[in-house]
Amino acid sequence: MSFSRRAFLGAAGLSALGLTGKAAIDAFALQPPHEPASTPAGTRWAMVIDPKKCLEAGDCTACLDACHRTHNVPAIDNRAHEVKWIWKESFEHAFPSLQTDYPPDALRDKPVMVLCNHCDNPPCVRVCPTQATWKRSDGIVMMDWHRCIGCRYCVAACPYGSRSFNWSDPRPSIAQITPDFPTRSKGVVEKCTFCEERIARDEPPACVAACHAKALVFGNLNDPESDVRSLLRSHFTLRRKPELGTRPAIYYIV
Amino acid sequence: MRDRHAIIAALIVFFVVLTFPIWYARAAGTTSRGPEPKLPETEKTCVMPVEYMRASHMKLLLTWRDDVVRRNVRTWIAPDGKSYKASLSGTCLRCHANKAEFCDRCHTYAGVTPYCWECHVDPASIKGSGT
Numbered sequence A: 001m002s003f004s005r006r007a008f009l010g011a012a013g014l015s016a017l018g019l020t021g022k023a024a025i026d027a028f029a030l031q032p033p034h035e036p037a038s039t040p041a042g043t044r045w046a047m048v049i050d051p052k053k054c055l056e057a058g059d060c061t062a063c064l065d066a067c068h069r070t071h072n073v074p075a076i077d078n079r080a081h082e083v084k085w086i087w088k089e090s091f092e093h094a095f096p097s098l099q100t101d102y103p104p105d106a107l108r109d110k111p112v113m114v115l116c117n118h119c120d121n122p123p124c125v126r127v128c129p130t131q132a133t134w135k136r137s138d139g140i141v142m143m144d145w146h147r148c149i150g151c152r153y154c155v156a157a158c159p160y161g162s163r164s165f166n167w168s169d170p171r172p173s174i175a176q177i178t179p180d181f182p183t184r185s186k187g188v189v190e191k192c193t194f195c196e197e198r199i200a201r202d203e204p205p206a207c208v209a210a211c212h213a214k215a216l217v218f219g220n221l222n223d224p225e226s227d228v229r230s231l232l233r234s235h236f237t238l239r240r241k242p243e244l245g246t247r248p249a250i251y252y253i254v
Numbered sequence B: 001m002r003d004r005h006a007i008i009a010a011l012i013v014f015f016v017v018l019t020f021p022i023w024y025a026r027a028a029g030t031t032s033r034g035p036e037p038k039l040p041e042t043e044k045t046c047v048m049p050v051e052y053m054r055a056s057h058m059k060l061l062l063t064w065r066d067d068v069v070r071r072n073v074r075t076w077i078a079p080d081g082k083s084y085k086a087s088l089s090g091t092c093l094r095c096h097a098n099k100a101e102f103c104d105r106c107h108t109y110a111g112v113t114p115y116c117w118e119c120h121v122d123p124a125s126i127k128g129s130g131t
Helices: A005-028 A051-056 A062-071 A123-127 A153-157 A206-210 A227-234 B004-018 B020-028 B050-069 B088-095 B100-110 B123-127
Strands: A045-049 A086-090 A111-115 A133-135 A141-143 A216-220 A250-253 B075-077 B083-085
Touching: A045 A111, A045 A227, A051 A111, A051 A250, A062 A086, A062 A206, A111 A250, A123 A133, A123 A153, A206 A216, A216 A227, A227 A250, B004 B020, B050 B075, B050 B088, B083 B088, B088 B123
Parallel strands: A045 A250
Antiparallel strands: A045 A216, A086 A111, A133 A141, B075 B083
């Protein structure tokens, strides 16, 4: 026998490598940082925010107030327990991965409006064990409060802090309850739904309708003639934390 | 017959204990006739036949819930062709405006406590408060 044990093991090792090598290399290969946009055909709701227009309006809170009134969002002072659908974040906190130490004065330390990004690739949806949150075909990351068991995986998974947990009954913290929209209860997570109940009536989200400065623009990303697409064509825009690959649908004009 | 008083006293106690359910029902204000929910005065029919509603209104509500929240369908077509906005507070409580004397009365009788009202709002409950 000229085929020694040593040669046999060598050949076996090489063929094993041949069979599994490609899969192993693929597994360790870096994902491309920017996958091409893969938005499905039809409607893809999105928003373009112009923080400078917003700042010109001064201390305006019209969009915040409209959202909170429409959806019975409680006002809780304790920051550990607060509930947020749309809120103000400093420019540096909203865009921590901006590759500059010298942002323009117009935006430096200034507040920008932030809300749920309704990501193309939402981490909150991936971790939800009950499908209480899922991605609709029109891009909205929807929430079914009836099915939420309060595990808070989504709160941990969301890189934007867009999900809030109700640590106590929110009703005492709601100044004026709107009967048209249910409140939430203790032990349930909530977040912005892009006003899906208003979109269903062909109305824009409450925050967009309330903004006199037209700093928030809402529309269909898949329609080249839409307001959002024309703003994206004519302005340079950023999305929050693009390196995470979540592909947000909220764009910021800088 | 030295025990006559004791026997009569014991008989009275026995009688009271025997009829306790009657006194208790009197005191608690319940009757043996049923919950008698207060029906709407202006409307004649419900969204489905009353037998179905009596037995299965909770199933219909869950269909509405899933239609609206999960399927984004907000209008429900009844078997008789009428269409309704699928909404607990907006549709059921529009006709059954007196939730306390309709839904609650029946539920208290049956010993069920739907948790829906932790979130869903009875419009009548907030009219007085605030502006």
